[in-house]
Amino acid sequence: MEQRLSLITLGVADLGRSRDFYGQLGWQGQEVEQTVFFQAGGLAVVLWARQSLAEDAGVEDRGAGGFAGAALAHNVRERAEVDQLMAAAARAGAKVTQPARDTSYGGYAGYFTDPDGHLWEIAWNPGFPIAADGTITVPDFGADVRESADEVAAELNRVSGGRFTDARQDRAELREGQPGVVSEPVFDTALRGYFKNMVDDLVRRGLDALASGTAPQRQAVRAELDPTTLTVALRGYDMGQVDAYLERLSAALANEPEQPGQ
Incomplete structure (x- = not known):
């Protein structure tokens, strides 16, 4: 398997509510056959009914709630953008689970959940520069770099x-x-x-x-x-x-x- 992602699908309880939530954060998507597609850099984020997603994957839908063991992250270019986006998410109806604070890696980040409990991190990480197209490149952490x-x-x-x-x-x-x-x-x-x-x-x-x-x-x-x-x-x-x-x-x-x- 190639080392890449193509789509991230979020199971939602109310498609209209979820589309409105992400719309208030500035995302523009397309709805096709009760599925919403957002272009997100080089991949797509998809909103689909929880029950439909569970049936499609062959698993039991045990309902939202609790920690799912995963988080989506949106990195920003400037530290101040973290507070701005966290505030915008709260106004749109998000639940702030971790207010923005300084991190152990020298950055600044906070977490919120969307209306269906999907966890999002908003982060400024100076160690992960963001390209003009919004992509990041994982640095070579093991490199012996000497900057004279x-x-x-x-x-x-x-x-x-x-x-x-x-x-x-x-x-x-x-x-x-x-x-x-x-x-x-x-x-x-x-x-x-x-x-x-x-x-x-x-x-x-x-x-x-x-x-x-x-x-x-x-x-x-x-x-x-x-x-x-x-x-x-x-x-x-x-x-x-x-x-x-x-x-x-x-x-x-x-x-x-x-x-x-x-």
């Missing part, structure tokens, strides 16, 4: 025709000769690690404070260098490397900045 800041800067400079400015050079010049100097970090990518954007932002603010911050500014940033506040994500920065680097950066920020003329 120097390699990224060189590629940006190449594609920009030399117009890219590497701000790290300015910070390095400002930090030159300071006690406790900390260089620009290069972290490995791990299967589970710290969410990259959070680390990058924290390191950038720390290096900026180290380069030109006042004593109060340094201490304020230093207080934020707590790895326990970082979100763990799929394919994030190696946690051991980040922990060690933030410890060195914190120690460097503890030194008083030199005054001009010293």
Whole structure:
């Protein structure tokens, strides 16, 4: 069997009610012979009477209710879309079973059930980029990926025709000769690690404070260098490397900045 899905059929108690529910979420379908078809990316979601589906499959319909051991997922491109769609589903009559919250993989997601109890997850997962056509590609979780800041800067400079400015050079010049100097970090990518954007932002603010911050500014940033506040994500920065680097950066920020003329 080819590794793909063609249709997902949901057994429903009231076809009109269910079609209206999904219509309020913005889905447009076609009804043919008491069956509703929705085009959903490269596959179709189908609404069909529960009894008809059970008879067609040769199983007993024991009625809705309880956990069926499966969930449908709709991934979104932006975190804010999760709350928007969860609210829209609730207005359309969905039962919210799990309000949107931060997830263990560095994303944001919530669950609801449709009028027939089918479970839906609305998720923002930065580890699963969404293509223009709405499809996702499962990443290679086992790949040993090493992303060098120097390699990224060189590629940006190449594609920009030399117009890219590497701000790290300015910070390095400002930090030159300071006690406790900390260089620009290069972290490995791990299967589970710290969410990259959070680390990058924290390191950038720390290096900026180290380069030109006042004593109060340094201490304020230093207080934020707590790895326990970082979100763990799929394919994030190696946690051991980040922990060690933030410890060195914190120690460097503890030194008083030199005054001009010293």
